[in-house]
Amino acid sequence: MASRIAFIGLGIMGGPMAGHLLAAGHSLIVHTRTQSRAADLLSRGAKWADSPAEAAKQADFVFICVPDTPDVQAVANAMLPAARAGQIIIDHSTISPSATQKMAKQFASRGAHWLDAPISGGDVGARNATLSIMVGGDEAAFKTAMPFLEKLGKTITWCGPSGSGQLTKLVNQILVSVTNLAACEALTFARAFGLEPQKTIAAVGGGAAGSWQLSNLGPKMLAGDFRPGFMIKLQQKDLRLALQACKERGIRLEALNLVHGLFDRALEEGRADEGTQALFAIVEKNAKS
Amino acid sequence: MASRIAFIGLGIMGGPMAGHLLAAGHSLIVHTRTQSRAADLLSRGAKWADSPAEAAKQADFVFICVPDTPDVQAVANAMLPAARAGQIIIDHSTISPSATQKMAKQFASRGAHWLDAPISGGDVGARNATLSIMVGGDEAAFKTAMPFLEKLGKTITWCGPSGSGQLTKLVNQILVSVTNLAACEALTFARAFGLEPQKTIAAVGGGAAGSWQLSNLGPKMLAGDFRPGFMIKLQQKDLRLALQACKERGIRLEALNLVHGLFDRALEEGRADEGTQALFAIVEKNAKS
Numbered sequence: 295m296a297s298r299i300a301f302i303g304l305g306i307m308g309g310p311m312a313g314h315l316l317a318a319g320h321s322l323i324v325h326t327r328t329q330s331r332a333a334d335l336l337s338r339g340a341k342w343a344d345s346p347a348e349a350a351k352q353a354d355f356v357f358i359c360v361p362d363t364p365d366v367q368a369v370a371n372a373m374l375p376a377a378r379a380g381q382i383i384i385d386h387s388t389i390s391p392s393a394t395q396k397m398a399k400q401f402a403s404r405g406a407h408w409l410d411a412p413i414s415g416g417d418v419g420a421r422n423a424t425l426s427i428m429v430g431g432d433e434a435a436f437k438t439a440m441p442f443l444e445k446l447g448k449t450i451t452w453c454g455p456s457g458s459g460q461l462t463k464l465v466n467q468i469l470v471s472v473t474n475l476a477a478c479e480a481l482t483f484a485r486a487f488g489l490e491p492q493k494t495i496a497a498v499g500g501g502a503a504g505s506w507q508l509s510n511l512g513p514k515m516l517a518g519d520f521r522p523g524f525m526i527k528l529q530q531k532d533l534r535l536a537l538q539a540c541k542e543r544g545i546r547l548e549a550l551n552l553v554h555g556l557f558d559r560a561l562e563e564g565r566a567d568e569g570t571q572a573l574f575a576i577v578e579k580n581a582k583s
Numbered sequence: 584m585a586s587r588i589a590f591i592g593l594g595i596m597g598g599p600m601a602g603h604l605l606a607a608g609h610s611l612i613v614h615t616r617t618q619s620r621a622a623d624l625l626s627r628g629a630k631w632a633d634s635p636a637e638a639a640k641q642a643d644f645v646f647i648c649v650p651d652t653p654d655v656q657a658v659a660n661a662m663l664p665a666a667r668a669g670q671i672i673i674d675h676s677t678i679s680p681s682a683t684q685k686m687a688k689q690f691a692s693r694g695a696h697w698l699d700a701p702i703s704g705g706d707v708g709a710r711n712a713t714l715s716i717m718v719g720g721d722e723a724a725f726k727t728a729m730p731f732l733e734k735l736g737k738t739i740t741w742c743g744p745s746g747s748g749q750l751t752k753l754v755n756q757i758l759v760s761v762t763n764l765a766a767c768e769a770l771t772f773a774r775a776f777g778l779e780p781q782k783t784i785a786a787v788g789g790g791a792a793g794s795w796q797l798s799n800l801g802p803k804m805l806a807g808d809f810r811p812g813f814m815i816k817l818q819q820k821d822l823r824l825a826l827q828a829c830k831e832r833g834i835r836l837e838a839l840n841l842v843h844g845l846f847d848r849a850l851e852e853g854r855a856d857e858g859t860q861a862l863f864a865i866v867e868k869n870a871k872s
Contacts, residue, residue, distance in 0.1 A: 458778060502755075549838060
Protein backbone atom coordinates (compact mmCIF):
# COMPACT_ATOMS: atom_id res chain seq x y z
CA MET A 295 0.00 0.00 0.00
CA ALA A 296 1.39 3.40 -0.98
CA SER A 297 2.03 5.69 1.97
CA ARG A 298 2.55 9.42 2.24
CA ILE A 299 6.19 9.92 3.07
CA ALA A 300 8.29 13.00 3.75
CA PHE A 301 12.09 12.94 3.49
CA ILE A 302 14.13 15.78 4.95
CA GLY A 303 17.84 16.00 4.12
CA LEU A 304 18.97 14.79 0.70
CA GLY A 305 22.71 14.58 1.19
CA ILE A 306 25.10 11.83 0.18
CA MET A 307 23.13 9.39 2.36
CA GLY A 308 19.59 10.80 2.35
CA GLY A 309 19.44 11.31 -1.42
CA PRO A 310 19.72 7.65 -2.44
CA MET A 311 17.64 6.52 0.54
CA ALA A 312 14.74 8.78 -0.49
CA GLY A 313 15.16 7.39 -4.00
CA HIS A 314 14.59 3.82 -2.78
CA LEU A 315 11.36 4.83 -1.02
CA LEU A 316 10.14 6.63 -4.14
CA ALA A 317 11.02 3.60 -6.28
CA ALA A 318 8.92 1.44 -3.92
CA GLY A 319 5.85 3.35 -5.11
CA HIS A 320 5.23 5.69 -2.21
CA SER A 321 4.06 9.28 -2.46
CA LEU A 322 7.16 11.30 -1.57
CA ILE A 323 7.53 14.92 -0.53
CA VAL A 324 11.01 16.23 0.08
CA HIS A 325 12.86 19.13 1.61
CA THR A 326 16.59 19.83 1.81
CA ARG A 327 18.69 22.94 2.38
CA THR A 328 20.13 22.98 -1.14
CA GLN A 329 17.15 22.60 -3.47
CA SER A 330 19.25 21.55 -6.45
CA ARG A 331 19.97 18.27 -4.66
CA ALA A 332 16.30 17.36 -5.03
CA ALA A 333 16.29 17.74 -8.84
CA ASP A 334 16.64 14.04 -9.64
CA LEU A 335 13.91 12.99 -7.20
CA LEU A 336 11.56 15.75 -8.44
CA SER A 337 12.06 14.59 -12.03
CA ARG A 338 11.04 11.10 -10.87
CA GLY A 339 7.77 12.32 -9.35
CA ALA A 340 8.64 13.52 -5.84
CA LYS A 341 7.07 16.77 -4.66
CA TRP A 342 8.94 19.72 -3.18
CA ALA A 343 8.13 21.34 0.17
CA ASP A 344 9.50 24.76 1.08
CA SER A 345 10.18 23.80 4.71
CA PRO A 346 10.48 20.72 6.92
CA ALA A 347 7.17 21.66 8.58
CA GLU A 348 5.41 21.85 5.23
CA ALA A 349 6.83 18.45 4.21
CA ALA A 350 5.92 16.79 7.49
CA LYS A 351 2.38 17.99 7.86
CA GLN A 352 1.27 16.08 4.77
CA ALA A 353 3.04 12.82 5.68
CA ASP A 354 2.34 9.75 7.79
CA PHE A 355 6.02 8.86 7.88
CA VAL A 356 8.73 11.50 8.15
CA PHE A 357 12.34 10.49 7.46
CA ILE A 358 15.17 12.77 8.57
CA CYS A 359 18.82 12.50 7.53
CA VAL A 360 20.79 15.64 8.45
CA PRO A 361 24.31 16.17 9.86
CA ASP A 362 24.14 16.87 13.58
CA THR A 363 22.07 17.35 16.74
CA PRO A 364 21.19 21.06 16.19
CA ASP A 365 20.06 20.29 12.63
CA VAL A 366 17.68 17.61 13.85
CA GLN A 367 16.47 19.85 16.67
CA ALA A 368 15.67 22.62 14.17
CA VAL A 369 13.67 20.19 12.04
CA ALA A 370 11.90 18.81 15.12
CA ASN A 371 10.98 22.26 16.43
CA ALA A 372 9.53 23.17 13.05
CA MET A 373 7.53 19.93 12.81
CA LEU A 374 6.29 19.64 16.38
CA PRO A 375 3.25 21.99 16.21
CA ALA A 376 1.77 19.92 13.36
CA ALA A 377 2.70 16.50 14.78
CA ARG A 378 -0.30 14.23 15.20
CA ALA A 379 -1.36 10.90 16.64
CA GLY A 380 0.01 7.92 14.74
CA GLN A 381 2.59 9.89 12.80
CA ILE A 382 6.01 8.18 12.81
CA ILE A 383 9.25 10.11 12.58
CA ILE A 384 12.35 8.12 11.63
CA ASP A 385 15.59 9.96 12.28
CA HIS A 386 18.56 8.44 10.41
CA SER A 387 20.99 11.14 11.62
CA THR A 388 23.66 10.22 14.18
CA ILE A 389 23.03 12.62 17.06
CA SER A 390 22.93 12.92 20.84
CA PRO A 391 21.04 10.08 22.56
CA SER A 392 19.78 12.38 25.32
CA ALA A 393 18.58 15.03 22.85
CA THR A 394 16.87 12.20 20.97
CA GLN A 395 15.06 11.09 24.12
CA LYS A 396 13.83 14.66 24.75
CA MET A 397 12.47 15.04 21.24
CA ALA A 398 10.84 11.62 21.38
CA LYS A 399 9.02 12.69 24.57
CA GLN A 400 7.79 15.91 22.96
CA PHE A 401 6.39 14.05 19.98
CA ALA A 402 4.91 11.34 22.22
CA SER A 403 2.95 14.04 24.05
CA ARG A 404 1.17 14.66 20.73
CA GLY A 405 0.66 10.95 20.06
CA ALA A 406 3.43 10.75 17.46
CA HIS A 407 6.34 8.27 17.54
CA TRP A 408 9.97 9.24 17.18
CA LEU A 409 12.30 6.42 16.16
CA ASP A 410 16.05 7.01 16.29
CA ALA A 411 17.50 4.98 13.42
CA PRO A 412 21.15 5.88 12.76
CA ILE A 413 22.82 4.05 9.94
CA SER A 414 26.20 2.66 9.04
CA GLY A 415 27.55 1.37 5.76
CA GLY A 416 28.50 4.63 4.03
CA ASP A 417 27.38 6.08 0.72
CA VAL A 418 27.83 2.68 -0.95
CA GLY A 419 25.42 1.17 1.57
CA ALA A 420 22.93 3.98 0.95
CA ARG A 421 23.06 3.51 -2.82
CA ASN A 422 22.85 -0.29 -2.69
CA ALA A 423 20.30 -0.36 0.17
CA THR A 424 22.67 -2.47 2.26
CA LEU A 425 22.86 -0.17 5.29
CA SER A 426 22.90 -1.36 8.88
CA ILE A 427 20.13 0.43 10.75
CA MET A 428 20.09 0.56 14.55
CA VAL A 429 16.66 1.53 15.82
CA GLY A 430 15.46 2.80 19.18
CA GLY A 431 11.93 3.74 20.26
CA ASP A 432 8.47 2.22 20.49
CA GLU A 433 8.60 -1.37 19.27
CA ALA A 434 5.16 -1.32 17.63
CA ALA A 435 6.11 1.84 15.70
CA PHE A 436 9.33 0.09 14.68
CA LYS A 437 7.33 -2.82 13.30
CA THR A 438 5.09 -0.42 11.40
CA ALA A 439 8.15 1.29 9.91
CA MET A 440 9.91 -2.00 9.09
CA PRO A 441 8.66 -2.34 5.48
CA PHE A 442 10.24 1.04 4.71
CA LEU A 443 13.48 0.30 6.54
CA GLU A 444 13.79 -2.92 4.54
CA LYS A 445 13.96 -0.80 1.39
CA LEU A 446 17.00 1.00 2.82
CA GLY A 447 19.12 -1.55 4.63
CA LYS A 448 20.03 -5.17 5.15
CA THR A 449 20.78 -5.52 8.88
CA ILE A 450 17.97 -3.83 10.79
CA THR A 451 18.03 -4.19 14.58
CA TRP A 452 15.57 -2.94 17.16
CA CYS A 453 17.94 -2.02 19.99
CA GLY A 454 15.49 -1.00 22.71
CA PRO A 455 13.64 2.14 23.91
CA SER A 456 14.18 5.66 22.62
CA GLY A 457 17.87 6.56 22.26
CA SER A 458 19.02 2.92 22.02
CA GLY A 459 19.68 3.20 18.30
CA GLN A 460 21.91 6.24 18.86
CA LEU A 461 23.67 4.55 21.77
CA THR A 462 24.31 1.41 19.73
CA LYS A 463 25.75 3.53 16.93
CA LEU A 464 28.09 5.15 19.45
CA VAL A 465 29.18 1.71 20.73
CA ASN A 466 29.99 0.94 17.10
CA GLN A 467 32.06 4.10 16.80
CA ILE A 468 34.00 3.42 20.01
CA LEU A 469 34.88 -0.04 18.67
CA VAL A 470 35.77 1.24 15.22
CA SER A 471 38.06 4.02 16.44
CA VAL A 472 39.92 2.20 19.24
CA THR A 473 40.41 -0.89 17.05
CA ASN A 474 41.71 1.46 14.35
CA LEU A 475 44.18 2.78 16.93
CA ALA A 476 45.30 -0.78 17.71
CA ALA A 477 46.13 -1.29 14.03
CA CYS A 478 47.94 2.08 13.85
CA GLU A 479 50.17 1.34 16.85
CA ALA A 480 50.95 -2.22 15.76
CA LEU A 481 51.94 -1.12 12.27
CA THR A 482 53.96 1.79 13.65
CA PHE A 483 55.86 -0.74 15.78
CA ALA A 484 56.35 -3.07 12.81
CA ARG A 485 57.71 -0.29 10.57
CA ALA A 486 59.96 1.16 13.30
CA PHE A 487 61.74 -2.21 13.52
CA GLY A 488 62.00 -2.77 9.79
CA LEU A 489 59.55 -5.65 9.58
CA GLU A 490 57.76 -6.14 6.27
CA PRO A 491 54.39 -5.00 7.58
CA GLN A 492 52.29 -6.62 4.83
CA LYS A 493 53.85 -9.94 5.80
CA THR A 494 53.20 -9.13 9.45
CA ILE A 495 49.50 -8.52 8.78
CA ALA A 496 49.35 -11.85 6.93
CA ALA A 497 51.10 -13.65 9.80
CA VAL A 498 48.91 -12.31 12.62
CA GLY A 499 45.66 -11.03 11.08
CA GLY A 500 43.91 -14.39 10.93
CA GLY A 501 44.03 -15.09 14.67
CA ALA A 502 43.24 -13.42 17.96
CA ALA A 503 44.80 -10.17 16.69
CA GLY A 504 42.42 -9.93 13.74
CA SER A 505 39.89 -7.19 13.06
CA TRP A 506 38.02 -5.57 10.21
CA GLN A 507 40.05 -2.42 10.79
CA LEU A 508 43.40 -4.24 10.47
CA SER A 509 42.40 -6.25 7.40
CA ASN A 510 40.68 -3.43 5.53
CA LEU A 511 42.49 -0.28 6.64
CA GLY A 512 45.94 -1.74 7.46
CA PRO A 513 47.04 -2.14 3.83
CA LYS A 514 45.80 1.39 3.04
CA MET A 515 47.75 2.77 6.01
CA LEU A 516 50.93 1.14 4.76
CA ALA A 517 50.35 2.36 1.21
CA GLY A 518 49.64 5.92 2.40
CA ASP A 519 46.27 5.69 0.69
CA PHE A 520 44.17 8.06 2.77
CA ARG A 521 41.23 8.44 0.38
CA PRO A 522 38.06 8.44 2.46
CA GLY A 523 35.89 5.45 3.14
CA PHE A 524 34.68 7.22 6.27
CA MET A 525 35.95 10.77 6.72
CA ILE A 526 37.86 11.83 9.82
CA LYS A 527 35.58 14.84 10.39
CA LEU A 528 32.55 12.55 10.60
CA GLN A 529 34.32 10.05 12.83
CA GLN A 530 35.33 12.87 15.12
CA LYS A 531 31.77 14.21 15.26
CA ASP A 532 30.56 10.78 16.41
CA LEU A 533 33.35 10.47 18.99
CA ARG A 534 32.37 13.89 20.34
CA LEU A 535 28.81 12.57 20.76
CA ALA A 536 30.15 9.50 22.56
CA LEU A 537 32.29 11.61 24.91
CA GLN A 538 29.36 13.93 25.58
CA ALA A 539 27.19 10.92 26.45
CA CYS A 540 29.92 9.62 28.78
CA LYS A 541 30.04 12.98 30.52
CA GLU A 542 26.27 13.05 30.97
CA ARG A 543 26.39 9.55 32.47
CA GLY A 544 29.47 10.24 34.60
CA ILE A 545 31.78 7.66 33.02
CA ARG A 546 35.28 8.01 31.64
CA LEU A 547 36.75 5.87 28.84
CA GLU A 548 40.48 6.46 28.52
CA ALA A 549 41.16 4.90 25.12
CA LEU A 550 38.20 6.80 23.66
CA ASN A 551 39.66 10.02 25.05
CA LEU A 552 43.05 9.14 23.63
CA VAL A 553 41.84 8.40 20.11
CA HIS A 554 39.66 11.52 20.12
CA GLY A 555 42.76 13.59 20.96
CA LEU A 556 44.72 11.96 18.13
CA PHE A 557 41.94 12.66 15.62
CA ASP A 558 42.00 16.28 16.83
CA ARG A 559 45.62 16.46 15.73
CA ALA A 560 44.59 15.05 12.36
CA LEU A 561 42.05 17.87 12.02
CA GLU A 562 44.73 20.41 12.97
CA GLU A 563 46.85 19.00 10.15
CA GLY A 564 44.04 19.57 7.65
CA ARG A 565 43.09 15.88 7.33
CA ALA A 566 39.33 16.39 7.95
CA ASP A 567 38.31 14.97 4.58
CA GLU A 568 40.73 12.03 4.63
CA GLY A 569 39.66 8.54 5.59
CA THR A 570 39.99 7.35 9.19
CA GLN A 571 43.05 5.25 8.21
CA ALA A 572 45.00 8.55 8.08
CA LEU A 573 45.11 8.21 11.88
CA PHE A 574 48.17 6.08 11.12
CA ALA A 575 50.12 9.16 9.96
CA ILE A 576 49.38 10.88 13.27
CA VAL A 577 50.24 7.86 15.42
CA GLU A 578 53.48 7.19 13.56
CA LYS A 579 54.59 10.83 13.84
CA ASN A 580 53.52 11.04 17.48
CA ALA A 581 55.43 7.85 18.33
CA LYS A 582 58.70 9.48 17.35
CA SER A 583 58.14 12.90 18.91
CA MET B 584 65.44 -39.38 8.52
CA ALA B 585 65.69 -39.46 12.28
CA SER B 586 67.58 -36.54 13.76
CA ARG B 587 69.17 -35.97 17.17
CA ILE B 588 67.01 -33.44 18.93
CA ALA B 589 67.24 -31.76 22.32
CA PHE B 590 64.24 -30.11 23.93
CA ILE B 591 64.71 -27.79 26.90
CA GLY B 592 61.68 -26.65 28.87
CA LEU B 593 58.77 -29.09 29.19
CA GLY B 594 56.05 -26.79 30.48
CA ILE B 595 52.45 -26.53 29.38
CA MET B 596 53.63 -25.64 25.85
CA GLY B 597 57.01 -27.39 25.57
CA GLY B 598 55.78 -30.72 26.92
CA PRO B 599 53.32 -31.54 24.15
CA MET B 600 55.60 -29.99 21.50
CA ALA B 601 58.46 -32.31 22.49
CA GLY B 602 55.98 -35.17 22.39
CA HIS B 603 55.14 -34.44 18.73
CA LEU B 604 58.83 -34.51 17.78
CA LEU B 605 59.33 -37.80 19.64
CA ALA B 606 56.26 -39.27 17.93
CA ALA B 607 57.76 -38.30 14.56
CA GLY B 608 60.54 -40.82 15.22
CA HIS B 609 63.41 -38.56 16.21
CA SER B 610 65.96 -39.31 18.90
CA LEU B 611 65.00 -36.97 21.74
CA ILE B 612 66.97 -35.84 24.77
CA VAL B 613 65.25 -33.55 27.24
CA HIS B 614 65.94 -31.27 30.16
CA THR B 615 63.56 -29.23 32.27
CA ARG B 616 63.76 -27.66 35.73
CA THR B 617 61.20 -29.99 37.28
CA GLN B 618 62.27 -33.49 36.30
CA SER B 619 58.89 -35.07 37.04
CA ARG B 620 57.48 -33.19 34.05
CA ALA B 621 59.64 -35.36 31.78
CA ALA B 622 58.22 -38.65 33.09
CA ASP B 623 55.77 -39.22 30.25
CA LEU B 624 58.36 -38.49 27.55
CA LEU B 625 60.99 -40.68 29.26
CA SER B 626 58.50 -43.57 29.40
CA ARG B 627 58.02 -43.12 25.65
CA GLY B 628 61.75 -43.40 24.92
CA ALA B 629 63.19 -39.93 25.40
CA LYS B 630 66.49 -39.63 27.27
CA TRP B 631 67.17 -37.38 30.24
CA ALA B 632 70.03 -34.85 30.42
CA ASP B 633 71.09 -33.31 33.71
CA SER B 634 71.63 -29.85 32.24
CA PRO B 635 70.81 -27.83 29.13
CA ALA B 636 74.48 -28.00 28.11
CA GLU B 637 74.49 -31.78 28.39
CA ALA B 638 71.28 -32.02 26.32
CA ALA B 639 72.52 -29.65 23.64
CA LYS B 640 75.97 -31.07 23.07
CA GLN B 641 74.52 -34.34 21.76
CA ALA B 642 71.95 -32.72 19.45
CA ASP B 643 71.85 -31.27 15.93
CA PHE B 644 68.65 -29.37 16.70
CA VAL B 645 68.02 -27.75 20.06
CA PHE B 646 64.51 -26.58 20.90
CA ILE B 647 63.97 -24.17 23.79
CA CYS B 648 60.63 -23.26 25.38
CA VAL B 649 61.08 -21.44 28.70
CA PRO B 650 59.29 -18.46 30.30
CA ASP B 651 61.31 -15.29 29.87
CA THR B 652 64.47 -13.57 28.59
CA PRO B 653 66.75 -14.43 31.57
CA ASP B 654 65.71 -18.10 31.35
CA VAL B 655 66.71 -18.27 27.69
CA GLN B 656 69.93 -16.39 28.39
CA ALA B 657 70.88 -18.90 31.10
CA VAL B 658 70.27 -21.79 28.69
CA ALA B 659 72.22 -20.02 25.94
CA ASN B 660 75.19 -19.29 28.20
CA ALA B 661 75.32 -22.92 29.25
CA MET B 662 75.13 -24.18 25.66
CA LEU B 663 77.43 -21.70 23.97
CA PRO B 664 80.82 -23.33 24.75
CA ALA B 665 79.71 -26.56 23.05
CA ALA B 666 77.89 -24.92 20.12
CA ARG B 667 79.24 -26.08 16.76
CA ALA B 668 78.97 -25.39 13.05
CA GLY B 669 75.63 -26.41 11.54
CA GLN B 670 73.84 -26.78 14.85
CA ILE B 671 70.42 -25.11 14.81
CA ILE B 672 68.82 -23.66 17.93
CA ILE B 673 65.09 -22.97 17.76
CA ASP B 674 63.82 -20.77 20.57
CA HIS B 675 60.04 -20.94 21.00
CA SER B 676 60.03 -18.65 24.05
CA THR B 677 58.64 -15.12 23.73
CA ILE B 678 61.54 -12.90 24.80
CA SER B 679 63.36 -9.65 24.06
CA PRO B 680 64.11 -9.14 20.33
CA SER B 681 67.37 -7.32 21.08
CA ALA B 682 68.55 -10.04 23.51
CA THR B 683 67.65 -12.56 20.81
CA GLN B 684 69.81 -10.75 18.27
CA LYS B 685 72.77 -10.76 20.67
CA MET B 686 72.50 -14.48 21.33
CA ALA B 687 72.09 -15.21 17.63
CA LYS B 688 75.35 -13.33 16.99
CA GLN B 689 77.22 -15.28 19.66
CA PHE B 690 76.09 -18.61 18.22
CA ALA B 691 76.80 -17.45 14.67
CA SER B 692 80.43 -16.79 15.69
CA ARG B 693 80.67 -20.53 16.33
CA GLY B 694 78.92 -21.42 13.08
CA ALA B 695 75.61 -22.31 14.74
CA HIS B 696 72.21 -20.83 13.80
CA TRP B 697 69.79 -19.31 16.30
CA LEU B 698 66.19 -19.09 15.11
CA ASP B 699 63.70 -17.10 17.18
CA ALA B 700 60.38 -18.91 16.77
CA PRO B 701 57.78 -17.65 19.27
CA ILE B 702 54.40 -19.29 19.12
CA SER B 703 50.78 -18.41 19.58
CA GLY B 704 47.74 -20.61 19.91
CA GLY B 705 47.89 -21.59 23.58
CA ASP B 706 48.05 -25.00 25.21
CA VAL B 707 45.32 -26.29 22.89
CA GLY B 708 47.46 -25.32 19.90
CA ALA B 709 50.48 -27.05 21.44
CA ARG B 710 48.54 -30.27 22.08
CA ASN B 711 46.88 -30.30 18.65
CA ALA B 712 49.97 -29.12 16.76
CA THR B 713 48.04 -26.13 15.40
CA LEU B 714 50.31 -23.37 16.68
CA SER B 715 51.21 -20.25 14.74
CA ILE B 716 55.00 -19.98 14.62
CA MET B 717 56.70 -16.69 13.73
CA VAL B 718 60.31 -17.27 12.79
CA GLY B 719 63.29 -14.95 12.51
CA GLY B 720 66.87 -15.75 11.55
CA ASP B 721 68.84 -17.30 8.71
CA GLU B 722 66.43 -18.33 5.97
CA ALA B 723 68.36 -21.47 4.98
CA ALA B 724 68.40 -22.62 8.61
CA PHE B 725 64.65 -21.92 8.74
CA LYS B 726 64.13 -24.18 5.72
CA THR B 727 66.21 -26.90 7.34
CA ALA B 728 64.11 -26.64 10.49
CA MET B 729 60.81 -26.54 8.61
CA PRO B 730 60.06 -30.30 8.71
CA PHE B 731 60.22 -30.13 12.52
CA LEU B 732 58.18 -26.95 12.77
CA GLU B 733 55.49 -28.57 10.64
CA LYS B 734 55.08 -31.20 13.36
CA LEU B 735 54.29 -28.42 15.84
CA GLY B 736 52.19 -25.82 14.07
CA LYS B 737 49.89 -24.95 11.20
CA THR B 738 50.75 -21.36 10.24
CA ILE B 739 54.52 -21.07 10.00
CA THR B 740 55.90 -17.76 8.75
CA TRP B 741 59.48 -16.73 8.11
CA CYS B 742 59.35 -13.08 9.18
CA GLY B 743 62.89 -11.93 8.32
CA PRO B 744 66.32 -11.76 9.94
CA SER B 745 67.13 -12.56 13.56
CA GLY B 746 64.63 -11.02 16.01
CA SER B 747 61.86 -10.71 13.39
CA GLY B 748 59.92 -13.60 14.89
CA GLN B 749 59.97 -11.97 18.33
CA LEU B 750 59.03 -8.58 16.85
CA THR B 751 56.13 -10.09 14.91
CA LYS B 752 54.91 -11.78 18.09
CA LEU B 753 55.00 -8.39 19.84
CA VAL B 754 53.02 -6.79 16.98
CA ASN B 755 50.48 -9.53 17.58
CA GLN B 756 50.34 -8.74 21.30
CA ILE B 757 49.90 -4.99 20.71
CA LEU B 758 46.95 -5.76 18.43
CA VAL B 759 45.45 -8.30 20.78
CA SER B 760 45.62 -6.07 23.86
CA VAL B 761 44.50 -2.75 22.37
CA THR B 762 41.67 -4.43 20.46
CA ASN B 763 40.69 -6.11 23.74
CA LEU B 764 40.57 -2.62 25.29
CA ALA B 765 38.30 -1.43 22.47
CA ALA B 766 35.85 -4.21 23.32
CA CYS B 767 36.09 -3.43 27.06
CA GLU B 768 35.30 0.26 26.60
CA ALA B 769 32.49 -0.33 24.11
CA LEU B 770 30.79 -2.86 26.39
CA THR B 771 31.30 -0.61 29.42
CA PHE B 772 29.52 2.14 27.49
CA ALA B 773 26.73 -0.23 26.44
CA ARG B 774 26.13 -1.46 29.99
CA ALA B 775 26.30 2.04 31.51
CA PHE B 776 23.37 3.08 29.31
CA GLY B 777 21.31 -0.05 29.89
CA LEU B 778 21.64 -1.46 26.39
CA GLU B 779 21.35 -5.24 26.04
CA PRO B 780 25.01 -5.76 25.25
CA GLN B 781 24.63 -9.21 23.65
CA LYS B 782 22.21 -7.63 21.20
CA THR B 783 24.66 -4.76 20.70
CA ILE B 784 27.48 -7.18 19.81
CA ALA B 785 25.16 -8.90 17.34
CA ALA B 786 24.16 -5.56 15.80
CA VAL B 787 27.67 -4.18 15.29
CA GLY B 788 30.12 -7.11 15.42
CA GLY B 789 29.69 -8.15 11.79
CA GLY B 790 30.86 -4.86 10.28
CA ALA B 791 33.71 -2.37 10.56
CA ALA B 792 33.58 -2.66 14.37
CA GLY B 793 34.24 -6.40 14.31
CA SER B 794 37.23 -8.21 15.77
CA TRP B 795 38.23 -11.62 17.12
CA GLN B 796 38.50 -10.06 20.57
CA LEU B 797 34.94 -8.71 20.50
CA SER B 798 33.38 -11.89 19.10
CA ASN B 799 35.29 -14.32 21.29
CA LEU B 800 35.95 -12.43 24.52
CA GLY B 801 32.98 -10.01 24.51
CA PRO B 802 30.40 -12.63 25.55
CA LYS B 803 32.75 -13.90 28.29
CA MET B 804 33.23 -10.32 29.56
CA LEU B 805 29.48 -9.85 29.82
CA ALA B 806 29.00 -13.21 31.53
CA GLY B 807 31.81 -12.47 34.02
CA ASP B 808 33.51 -15.66 32.83
CA PHE B 809 37.17 -14.86 33.47
CA ARG B 810 38.57 -18.39 33.15
CA PRO B 811 41.85 -18.15 31.27
CA GLY B 812 42.29 -18.67 27.57
CA PHE B 813 45.43 -16.55 27.81
CA MET B 814 46.43 -15.49 31.32
CA ILE B 815 46.82 -11.83 32.25
CA LYS B 816 50.29 -12.42 33.76
CA LEU B 817 51.52 -13.79 30.41
CA GLN B 818 49.88 -10.99 28.43
CA GLN B 819 51.51 -8.48 30.73
CA LYS B 820 54.94 -10.10 30.34
CA ASP B 821 54.63 -9.74 26.56
CA LEU B 822 53.47 -6.12 26.81
CA ARG B 823 56.46 -5.39 29.01
CA LEU B 824 58.70 -6.80 26.26
CA ALA B 825 56.93 -4.62 23.70
CA LEU B 826 57.35 -1.50 25.85
CA GLN B 827 61.01 -2.34 26.44
CA ALA B 828 61.53 -2.70 22.68
CA CYS B 829 59.80 0.68 22.12
CA LYS B 830 62.11 2.28 24.65
CA GLU B 831 65.20 0.81 22.99
CA ARG B 832 64.01 2.13 19.62
CA GLY B 833 62.92 5.52 20.98
CA ILE B 834 59.24 5.25 20.13
CA ARG B 835 56.17 5.79 22.29
CA LEU B 836 52.81 4.06 21.77
CA GLU B 837 50.15 5.65 23.94
CA ALA B 838 47.42 3.01 23.75
CA LEU B 839 49.96 0.29 24.51
CA ASN B 840 51.05 2.27 27.58
CA LEU B 841 47.44 2.71 28.60
CA VAL B 842 46.49 -0.96 28.34
CA HIS B 843 49.69 -2.00 30.12
CA GLY B 844 48.74 0.29 33.02
CA LEU B 845 45.24 -1.20 33.17
CA PHE B 846 46.62 -4.76 33.23
CA ASP B 847 48.88 -3.65 36.09
CA ARG B 848 45.77 -2.79 38.06
CA ALA B 849 44.41 -6.25 37.26
CA LEU B 850 47.57 -7.77 38.71
CA GLU B 851 47.21 -5.59 41.82
CA GLU B 852 43.70 -7.01 42.21
CA GLY B 853 45.05 -10.56 42.14
CA ARG B 854 43.82 -11.35 38.63
CA ALA B 855 47.16 -12.67 37.31
CA ASP B 856 45.78 -16.12 36.50
CA GLU B 857 42.53 -14.90 34.98
CA GLY B 858 42.02 -14.63 31.24
CA THR B 859 42.71 -11.37 29.42
CA GLN B 860 38.95 -10.73 29.16
CA ALA B 861 39.06 -9.84 32.88
CA LEU B 862 40.42 -6.49 31.67
CA PHE B 863 36.73 -5.65 31.32
CA ALA B 864 36.29 -5.67 35.12
CA ILE B 865 39.11 -3.13 35.45
CA VAL B 866 37.87 -0.88 32.65
CA GLU B 867 34.30 -0.89 33.92
CA LYS B 868 35.37 -0.06 37.48
CA ASN B 869 37.84 2.57 36.29
CA ALA B 870 35.18 4.23 34.11
CA LYS B 871 33.09 5.02 37.17
CA SER B 872 35.87 6.14 39.50
